[in-house]
Structures are given as structure tokens and as C-alpha cells.
Amino acid sequence: xxxxxxxxxxxxxxxxxxxxxxxxxxxxxxxxxxxxxxxxxxxxxxxxxxxxxxxxxxxxxxxxxxxxxxxxxxxxxxxxxxxxxxxxxxxxxxxxxxxxxxxxxxxxxxxxxxxxxxxxxxxxxxxxxxxxxxxxxxxxxxxxxxxxxxxxxxxxxxxxxxxxxxxxxxxxxxxxxxxxxxxxxxxxxxxxxxxxxxxxxxxxxxxxxxxxxxxxxxxxxxxxxxxxxxxxxxxxxxxxxxxxxxxxxxxxxxxxxxxxxxxxxxxxxxxxxxxxxx
Numbered sequence: 400x401x402x403x404x405x406x407x408x409x410x411x412x413x414x415x416x417x418x419x420x421x422x423x424x425x426x427x428x429x430x431x432x433x434x435x436x437x438x439x440x441x442x443x444x445x446x447x448x449x450x451x452x453x454x455x456x457x458x459x460x461x462x463x464x465x466x467x468x469x470x471x472x473x474x475x476x477x478x479x480x481x482x483x484x485x486x487x488x489x490x491x492x493x494x495x496x497x498x499x500x501x502x503x504x505x506x507x508x509x510x511x512x513x514x515x516x517x518x519x520x521x522x523x524x525x526x527x528x529x530x531x532x533x534x535x536x537x538x539x540x541x542x543x544x545x546x547x548x549x550x551x552x553x554x555x556x557x558x559x560x561x562x563x564x565x566x567x568x569x570x571x572x573x574x575x576x577x578x579x580x581x582x583x584x585x586x587x588x589x590x591x592x593x594x595x596x597x598x599x600x601x602x603x604x605x606x607x608x609x610x611x612x613x614x615x616x617x618x619x620x621x622x623x624x625x626x627x628x629x630x631x632x633x634x635x636x637x638x639x640x641x642x643x644x645x646x647x648x649x650x651x652x653x654x655x656x657x658x659x660x661x662x663x664x665x666x667x668x669x670x671x672x673x674x675x676x677x
Contacts (some may be wrong), residue, residue: 402527404568430456445485
């Protein structure tokens with residue numbers, strides 16, 4: 400399971416890359432993300448709605464998207480409200496001052512979906528959501544350590560060095576976890592590094608000692624033409640789209656902003672990332 404110190408650290412891309420790598424080796428692999436917070440969704444062949452990133456990861460595996468790969472989709476509606484989509488179908492709307500979701504019930508659905516996906520495939524690569532160390536959400540986070548415990552999965556933490564503060568982010572995330580959760584963390588990855596990775600040596604050695612787990616690699620900075628999960632990626636996609644004949648209009652508020660190029664996935668770029676990685 401890939402978890403990260405923050406949103407948009409590269410979880411979705413690294414999950415897709417590992418899925419693609421395993422699929423190329425002939426392994427029957429599928430992605431899984433318990434809960435997605437995104438307006439940017441994908442509609443499956445049977446009419447179910449799921450997060451676009453899990454659809455992308457399914458295509459990287461060479462299989463069609465299935466709502467069990469993303470059993471819970473939260474779609475923000477403004478002013479603190481959101482719609483809960485469960486197993487591809489709208490369940491109910493909730494808001495800050497009204498009815499709250501039953502976490503135990505949601506975790507039951509996560510467990511059911513994971514069991515079905517696990518029963519159909521040999522390997523599952525799991526993606527977390529945001530950060531597992533959001534201590535204000537302790538007890539209500541179903542997408543990170545709760546899912547790792549359901550799956551019995553080892554966890555790899557991802558830190559995005561391009562944003563700065565990667566060592567503090569990894570160290571702080573690790574130490575804000577419960578002792579049982581820290582035991583599940585088997586390594587960390589430094590993502591989106593530009594330049595000579597050898598200069599990171601002293602910092603990596605110190606962090607390996609402090610966290611009692613190894614650095615599993617330093618990934619190069621890479622930009623892929625892939626569907627984005629949220630508005631944090633809009634600027635990056637706009638830059639990547641320069642030079643083509645098609646232009647899109649970015650509005651202040653919008654939904655499903657990858658409809659124009661949902662299946663425009665650069666698998667060659669994904670495979671190049673695999674080759675460059677550790």
C-alpha cells in the first residue's frame with residue numbers, strides 16, 4: 400500500500416507504475432483505493448461511478464475499471480456538503496451540520512469490496528488518500544491505516560521533495576502514527592527529485608535510523624499525461640497540453656474536468672518512469 404505525507408505526492412502515479420510493471424511481467428494485478436474525495440469521476444461499463452485515478456490504474460493493469468476498486472467516492476457539493484457514492488451508486492448527501500457518515504458501516508463496505516477484488520486477482524496494489532497522519536480525523540479515516548489493517552498490507556510512505564520539506568514530512572508523518580501503525584510501515588520513497596540523488600545520502604541515512612525502515616528509492620521528477628483526481632493538477636495539465644490543437648477552458652468551479660481526454664493515457668511515459676526508477 401502506498402501512503403503519502405500529503406495530497407498530490409505521487410501516490411496515484413506510483414500505484415499505476417507498479418501495476419503496469421507487474422502486469423508486464425504477466426501477473427494478474429488490480430488497483431484498490433477505499434475512499435476517494437474527488438469530483439472527477441469515471442463511469443464504468445455497467446453505469447457505476449468511481450474515482451478517475453483507479454480507472455487509470457486499471458487500464459495500466461490491462462483490465463477494465465470496476466467500482467469495487469474504489470467502493471467509496473465522496474463528491475464535494477460546496478459549503479461543506481458532499482455526496483457519498485457507494486459501490487458506484489449515490490447513497491446520500493451529508494453536510495457539516497447534519498447527518499454524518501457511519502464509519503463502521505463504510506469500513507464494512509470497504510472490506511467487502513477488497514475481498515471481492517482480492518478473490519479475482521493475484522496481487523492488489525492499494526493507494527491511500529491524503530495523509531495517514533491527519534490527527535484531527537483520527538478514528539474517521541477509512542482510506543489509510545484502516546484499509547491497510549483490513550488488507551493486512553505493508554505500507555510504503557511517499558514524500559514529494561519537489562514541494563520541499565520531504566525529510567520533515569516523512570519523519571513527522573511516521574511519528575504521528577500509532578505504534579501499531581508504525582510497525583506496518585516497511586519503507587519510504589522520495590518522489591520527484593531533480594538532479595544528483597547522491598546529495599540526499601546523509602539525510603536518507605539519518606531518516607532510515609530515525610524511522611527504523613529503509614529508503615526504497617529516489618524517483619525522478621516525471622510528468623505524465625494522465626487523468627487528474629482534483630484541481631491541484633489542473634495547472635500541470637494545462638502546461639502539458641501546450642502545443643496541441645485542442646484547448647480546454649478552465650473555470651473557477653468545474654466537475655469532471657478530464658472528460659475530454661479520459662482515456663488519453665501515455666503508457667509509454669509510465670513505462671519510462673518504471674525504467675528510470677529504483
